[in-house]
Amino acid sequence: MITIKNLKVSVEDKEILKGVNLDVKPGELHVIMGRNGTGKSTLANVLVGKEKYKVTNGTVCFNGENLLDMSPEDRACAGLFLSFQYPVAIPGVNNMYFLKAAVNAVRKSRGEEEIDAVDFLSMIREKLKMVALDESFIHRPVNDGFSGGEKKRNEILQMIALEPKLSILDETDSGLDIDALKIVAQGVNDFRSPERSFILITHYQRILNYMQPDYVHVLMNGKLVKSGTMELAKDLEEKGYSWIEKEMAEVG
Amino acid sequence: MSLSNYKVEFKKMLNRDYFSKSLHPFRKEAFSQLEKTGFPTRKWEEWRFTNISTISGGEYKISEIADAPQNPPNIDPYKMNGVESIVIYNGHFQKELSSVPDGVSLLSGLDYLERKNGKFDTANNSPFDLLNTAFADCGMCIVIEKDTQIELPIRILFISNGDRSIMVNPRVNIDVEESSSLTFIEQHVGDAVSFFQNESVFISLENSAQLNHIRIQSNSDFTQNMANINVNQDAESQYNFWQLVEGSKLSRSNICVQLNGKNAQCDLNSLVLSKKNQHIDNYIIVNHNSPQTHSSQFVKSILFDNSTGVFNGRTVVKENAQKITAHQTNKNLLLSKKANMNSNPQLEIYADDVKCSHGSTTGQIDEDALFYLQSRGINKMDAMELMVTGFANEVLDKIRHQEIKKVLHKEFTAKLNRLMS
Structure with missing residues (x-):
């Protein structure tokens, strides 16, 4: 699905990612954990092509294509999706209108016919149920006046409407109460399939109670320093990160 | 700047026998007032950002019979379903294309003057209202009598065409009597190559009257446009103004609302879309003369190319006008590095128990x-x-x-x- 090799990224001349290697295969769910400021969001943003993140080294291969050469919209059309940590509000732009434009842009790129308003509405009604949102929600401006939980659920709604191959969820669990967390986790679980992959970025082991990751990685000082399974997440929850630092120092 | 060209045209005007002589004293009085004040210059505080030298130094001619269309103009491109239209072409009323909804009384200028007990409104001698009074050549006096709800919107379609640099001074009076309501649309269109329109609208809303006023300015990019809108509101009346300005080379809306009675409410909205070297100015004054009155100004501009814009919103709350609410919002979107916007929201508050807010943002x-x-x-x-x-x-x-x-x-x-x- 995606192969990241020795990826180095700078923001405003400061190196944040210092050689990240990651290989995600179809159907897998990878979790990336780490302290604040270790570069988790940088990794997410650079993959979707946010301009201020400068790639200084390395390659990213997404389903056989060089991802780093593509525009943000082409990446989305190729099947990459990021659930933003802080989704922006766009006053005046109707959520439904936006979703329809996005779905049709992606369909068009796949050579499929554009979906009309009637079919779109019945399609989106089904998806709304999956994230437990009522219909009035799609007639509001994009993320404008949404609560934190609503914003995150709107991200998941977009994900299941756009049907990406690889979804990156950047702290989608942060700031959610337990009910909202369950809804989001359920939305993702229902969406999992042998063809779809996920990279979940999180601070907490909490959401992993509702999901089954294949791999757990620790991002520290711009590198993925340790990989494991669910057990690793549990260790981190219990012991924090300092033992890994120590381990690193001993090896180093 | 002398008024020499306008003086010549004014003399011509007085000699046209299709204009009623009984209005001449008002015209002369207004013109001599205008000669005293002169046209505004950028030295005038409220005209600081708008240069009108193309108007004050322009050589615009009054519209002649020859400027009227030979055949009825084609109004299909401006078709609007479910409205009754009055058509005015280069200042000439097109009777065969015009109709009004039942319940609407159209008065002649003279009858209207009688209704107002011979008092002619010149809106505190603002230069362009004076110019309009001196040269008023077309327009309508619309009266909605007490307890009448007019469902069908009434539209005046102003068409400006030709290359003769004509000047048209439409004058519209709208009186909505007690507990009545109306939707009024004015739409400005046409392909004139050179044209100056100086429009004055006088609106009077009696107790509990309601007027929805929609103004669409999409005439050619070579025209100069002044719109002088004066509104007087009694208690419980509601004035909803909505306008789109996207035509014209130079355009300014001078909007002045007087809230004179309790619970009088005005809601003023304006959307500007400017391009190339257009200059579009919204100058709004709202006077809260009575307690418990409410106003809102909401103006947005979208500027392309090297177009420029002005928002000047002034809300004045008089000393006794307690418990009023007033909001001003101006938001501007610059879509080019060369576009330029001047925004100046102002609150002048002389009462102490009021709820006011104002804000302005300009950005890419x-x-x-x-x-x-x-x-x-x-x-x-x-x-x-x-x-x-x-x-x-x-x-x-x-x-x-x-x-x-x-x-x-x-x-x-x-x-x-x-x-x-």
Whole structure:
């Protein structure tokens, strides 16, 4: 699905990612954990092509294509999706209108016919149920006046409407109460399939109670320093990160 | 700047026998007042950002019979379903194309003067109202009698065409009597190569009267436009103003609302779409003369190319005007590095128990929002258009008439589409 090799990224001349290697295969769910400021969001943003993140080294291969050469919209059309940590509000732009434009842009790129308003509405009604949102929600401006939980659920709604191959969820669990967390986790679980992959970025082991990751990685000082399974997440929850630092120092 | 050209035209005007002689004293009085004040210059505080030398130094001619159309003009391009229209072409009333809804009384200028006990409104001697009084050559006096709800909107379609540099001074009086309501649309269109329109509208709303006033200015990019809108509101009356300005080379709306009775309420909305070297100015004054009055100003400008714009909103709360609410919002979107906007929201408050707010923002397109849309597969141009439309929608959605809202949404999108492609 995606192969990241020795990826180095700078923001405003400061190196944040210092050689990240990651290989995600179809159907897998990878979790990336780490302290604040270790570069988790940088990794997410650079993959979707946010301009201020400068790639200084390395390659990213997404389903056989060089991802780093593509525009943000082409990446989305190729099947990459990021659930933003802080989704922006766009006053005046109707959520439904936006979703329809996005779905049709992606369909068009796949050579499929554009979906009309009637079919779109019945399609989106089904998806709304999956994230437990009522219909009035799609007639509001994009993320404008949404609560934190609503914003995150709107991200998941977009994900299941756009049907990406690889979804990156950047702290989608942060700031959610337990009910909202369950809804989001359920939305993702229902969406999992042998063809779809996920990279979940999180601070907490909490959401992993509702999901089954294949791999757990620790991002520290711009590198993925340790990989494991669910057990690793549990260790981190219990012991924090300092033992890994120590381990690193001993090896180093 | 001397008024020499206007003096010549004024003499011509007085000699045209199709204008009633009984109004001449008012015209002469207004013109001599204008000679005293002169046209505004940029030294006048309220004209600081708008240069009108093309008007004050212009050589505009009064509209002659020859400027009227030989055959009825084609108004199909401006068709609007479910409205009754009055058509005025280069200042000439097109009777055969005009009709008004039942219950609407149209008065002649003289009858209207009688109704006002011989008092002719010149709006505190503002130069362009004076010019209008001196040269008034077309327009309408619309009276809605007590307890009458006019469902069908009434529209005046102003068409300006030709290359003879004519000047037209429409004068519209609208009186909505107690507990009555009306939707009034003025639409300005045409392909004039050189043209100056100086329009004055006088609106009087009696107790509990309601007027929805929609103004669409989409005449040619070579015209000079002044719109002087004066509103007087009694208790419990409601004035909803909505305008789109996208035509004209130079355009200024001078809007002045007097809230004279308890619970009088005005809601003023303006959407500007400017391009090339257009200059579009919204100058708004709202006077809270009575306690418990409410006002809102909501003005948005979208500026392309090297166009320039002005928002000047002034809300004055008189000493005794307690428990009023007043809001001013001005938001501007600059779509070019060369575009320029001057925004000046002002509150003058002399009462102590009031609820007022004002705010102004001017900026480029929000890059984060743009990226958000792109990251969902929407290409950059479409994403931009979606955002600009979204910016405009906040104003467009305030149109209270559903049919007209639909028409204007469509028209606006088409105009924007052309500008962005």
